[in-house]
Structures are given as structure tokens and as C-alpha cells.
Amino acid sequence: xxxxxxxxxxxxxxxxxxxxxxxxxxxxxxxxxxxxxxxxxxxxxxxxxxxxxxxxxxxxxxxxxxxxxxxxxxxxxxxxxxxxxxxxxxxxxxxxxxxxxxxxxx
Amino acid sequence: xxxxxxxxxxxxxxxxxxxxxxxxxxxxxxxxxxxxxxxxxxxxxxxxxxxxxxxxxxxxxxxxxxxxxxxxxxxxxxxxxxxxxxxxxxxxxxxxxxxxxxxxxxxxxxxxxxxxxxxxxxxxxxxxxxxxxxxxxxxxxxxxxxxxxxxxxxxxxxxxxxxxxxxxxxxxxxxxxxxxxxxxxxxxxxxxxxxxxxxxxxxxxxxxxxxxxxxxxxxxxxxxxxxxxxxxxxxxxxxxxxxxxxxxxxxxxxx
Numbered sequence: 001x002x003x004x005x006x007x008x009x010x011x012x013x014x015x016x017x018x019x020x021x022x023x024x025x026x027x028x029x030x031x032x033x034x035x036x037x038x039x040x041x042x043x044x045x046x047x048x049x050x051x052x053x054x055x056x057x058x059x060x061x062x063x064x065x066x067x068x069x070x071x072x073x074x075x076x077x078x079x080x081x082x083x084x085x086x087x088x089x090x091x092x093x094x095x096x097x098x099x100x101x102x103x104x105x106x
Numbered sequence: 107x108x109x110x111x112x113x114x115x116x117x118x119x120x121x122x123x124x125x126x127x128x129x130x131x132x133x134x135x136x137x138x139x140x141x142x143x144x145x146x147x148x149x150x151x152x153x154x155x156x157x158x159x160x161x162x163x164x165x166x167x168x169x170x171x172x173x174x175x176x177x178x179x180x181x182x183x184x185x186x187x188x189x190x191x192x193x194x195x196x197x198x199x200x201x202x203x204x205x206x207x208x209x210x211x212x213x214x215x216x217x218x219x220x221x222x223x224x225x226x227x228x229x230x231x232x233x234x235x236x237x238x239x240x241x242x243x244x245x246x247x248x249x250x251x252x253x254x255x256x257x258x259x260x261x262x263x264x265x266x267x268x269x270x271x272x273x274x275x276x277x278x279x280x281x282x283x284x285x286x287x288x289x290x291x292x293x294x295x296x297x298x299x300x301x302x303x304x305x306x307x308x309x310x311x312x313x314x315x316x317x318x319x320x321x322x323x324x325x326x327x328x329x330x331x332x333x334x335x336x337x338x339x340x341x342x343x344x345x346x347x348x349x350x351x352x353x354x355x356x357x358x359x360x361x
Contacts, residue, residue, distance in 0.1 A: 003159045007150040025156040028310075069310035070153045 006087060008101040012079035020051065020059075023072040024089050024097060030065040048090045049073055054083035079105045133352055134295040134360055137286065142307070146359035154236065154305040154357025157229070157312045161237025164230060173219045176234075183241050191239035191354050192247050195343040197254050204258050204339050208235045208314060226333035232312045236303045239356035247300070247354065249347040262344025265337055271328025277341075292361075298349035299342065301358020308361065315342055 007021035024046065031043025043065065051059040059075050086100045135143060149155050165183055168175040180186045194207040205213065211234055212223035224231035249255075266277040280289060281297035288294065302315040309317075316338045320330035331337045 003156050005150050005155060005159075021150060023151065023153060023156070025160070068307075070156060072151060072153070 004087065004089075004097065004099050006099060006101045008085050008103055009079075010102075011104045011106060014079060014081070014105050016079045017076050018079050018103075019074060019076045020085065021072065021074040022049070022051070022087050023070060025070055026089070026091065028063075028065075028067060028069045028071060032065065044092045046071060046089045046091045048088075050088045051075075052084075052086040052088075053077060054081060054085075079103065081105050131298065131349070131352055132285075132296055133298055133300045133355065135301065135355060135358065137293045137295045138359075138361060142359055142361055146301075146355070152305070152357060152359055154303075154312055154359060157233040157236050157303075157305075158240050158357060160229070161233035161235075161240075164234045165237055170221070173221055176214075179218065183238065187238045187241040189242050189245060191242040191356065192245060192346070193250055195255075195258070195339050195346065196250060197252065204255075204336065204343065206315075206339050206342050207239060208232075209334070209339070211235055211238070227314060227317060229312075232303045232314060235314070236312060236357050239303065239354065242354045243356055245354050247346065247349050247352050249350055255343060255347075258340045259344045259347050261337075262340035262342070265341050266344055270323065271326035273327050275326045277322065297345065298352050299345045300349055300352050301355035301360070303356065304358035304360055306360045312357065315345075 004022065004024040007019075009018050012018050026046050027044065028046065029041055029044040031041070031045075033041045035041055045065055045067070046063050049061045049063060049071075050057055058077050061073060063071060082103060082105045084100045084102055086098060088096055088098045090096045135146065138146075145151050146154075162183075165176045168178075177183070191207060194210065195204055196210075197203070198205050198210070198213065208226075208231055211231065215221045215223055224234075269276045269279070277297065280294050284294050285296040286293065299315045299318075302318070303312050305312050306318075316333055319338055319341060320333070323330040
């Protein structure tokens, strides 16, 4: 069960610059470590993060093994209209976690 | 006679340690960089909050129809678990054993839910312990007056002051004698367990006070006590009484 914490302002003025913060629970296993028995632990990281605002992709990031567990990503955008801001994280196993937040633009 | 002065100063420091007044006591939080403090303060950037959400789900979870969920007996954790973190470690009335909060959760699982105990440092045990302790956040630590705890606290204090390991260090040799100074690159805090289970950036995960204590013992090049050992819980009991007057911060963030 994966959990994410999203920080999107509930309300903003049209044209205002807003900051968006997203953190997800993930081990971000680098693939460089070995277990107690000496065998390699398979790499499992989130390799891509995307954010959609009202259906359009506004931010995307590729992630690499040096990024810590529970990656935290903050970025800014311009509030244009009310709608859903959707987030998607995809990991090496092909799992995609999604969550959305609503913003009201006045 | 030049050597005497620093020696006397060191002796004075050693004597003054352990008897800090309430206003001299500082949480590990106060020794952190402003960036790390900000991370802990904001619930949407504190990675420990991911485990709190997980713990809340576990509190409500009824994965087995024959098993009651925590919430079915205890109700809303917000009310029933407020202040619980400060009552531990305590004596379990049935067995007479000294137990800490995670020990209580595992006992409850075995006795009331007929479920296997969670493994030490498993994400589930840490999440549930953090969720329960989180309900006391902001409350001032007021250790129990139970006289039966005195013996355990004394044992804990003796262990705190006992020199162990190849380096001949005790907990007190750093945390009572030189708090605020540096060991290597790290600031030595006063060793108050106000924020456990906490998210340590070095661990990239939540960890218990026992994990922290074992880490310190490994650093002292001593053989660490195993998880769940009576010695570790007695040390926890002493540290909680020593932290009297400070506020619970769970889930804390530490470097």
C-alpha cells in the first residue's frame, strides 16, 4: 500500500504562481546493495514522476538511484483555472501510483 | 600545574551533567539545522507523516474477520491514545514485566487480537507505534510516579553511566558531559527521546529508540543489546524520566 503527501493550495488567484509539493512512500532501492546473504538486491526505484494540470502535463521528472527513499519533489506553476491537479509515479516494477488534488482559481 | 584547570573544568562538566534544569533542557530538534527543523515542522514535508498515515490505516484495519481492529476496542485514537506515549515504559500488570510502547502494541496483538507480534523495526510496528505516539504530540512529558518503575530507572541510569565497549565510553560521557559540542562532524544532543519513532535522514526510514540506542552502542564499539532486551527498555525508562518537561514531537526528523 503506497501513500503520498500532496501540498497544493486549495485556492489561488488567476495568474498567481503556486508552489506544489509531492512526496511518496517508496524504498528507492538502488540496485547497488547486497542483502545479508551476499546476493544483489534488485533495483526498484521510481523512475518517472509526472504532474497534470487539468489534463495537460505541466511537469515531469526522471529519477535515478542516487535519489533518497520517499522522494520529495517541489516545483511551481501558474494557476490558470479551477480543476484537478493529478500526480503519477512509476517505478521499475511498472507500478504506477496516482493521486489528485483540486484547486479553485478565483 | 597547568593541566589541573582543564581537568577541573571537565570534572565540573561531568558533575553538572544529568541535573539539567527544565529551562536548560533541549530537544535534539533545537540542535538541528533550520532546514531540517522546517522539514519536521511541516506535516506535508515531514516523511514521518507517511508512516503516520500507514499507522492510521493499521489502527482501523480488520484484515481478519476473527480479529478485532485496534479501533474496535480503543475507538478514536485521537482521544483514547492522547498521552499514551508518556506512560511508557511501564509495568505490564499481568506479567509484571517492564514494557515500552511497541512492546504494549505487540502484547495487545497477541493477547487481544490473537495475532502474531510484529517483528522489531518492521514498518508495520513502527507505523502503529508512531501513530499512537503522535496522538501525544505537543504534550509535556510527565513521567509516571509508579514506585515500581524506580528500580528500572535506576538500572537504566546505571547503564547510562557505565563505560562500555572498546572505546571505554558511556552514554553520559558524551550526552551529559559535552552536549552541544561536536563528535566528529555531528552535534552531540542531550539525548532526550522526545520524538520517537522518528525519521532519520541517514536511515531514510522511520526507526525506534532501541535502534538509536543500538547504533550508539555500535559506535562505542560495544556489543549492542538485542532488540527487546530488558536493558534497552530500562534505558528508555530512565531517558523518559530524564526528559521530564520537554514536549513529545513524534514523528521527529533527525539528520
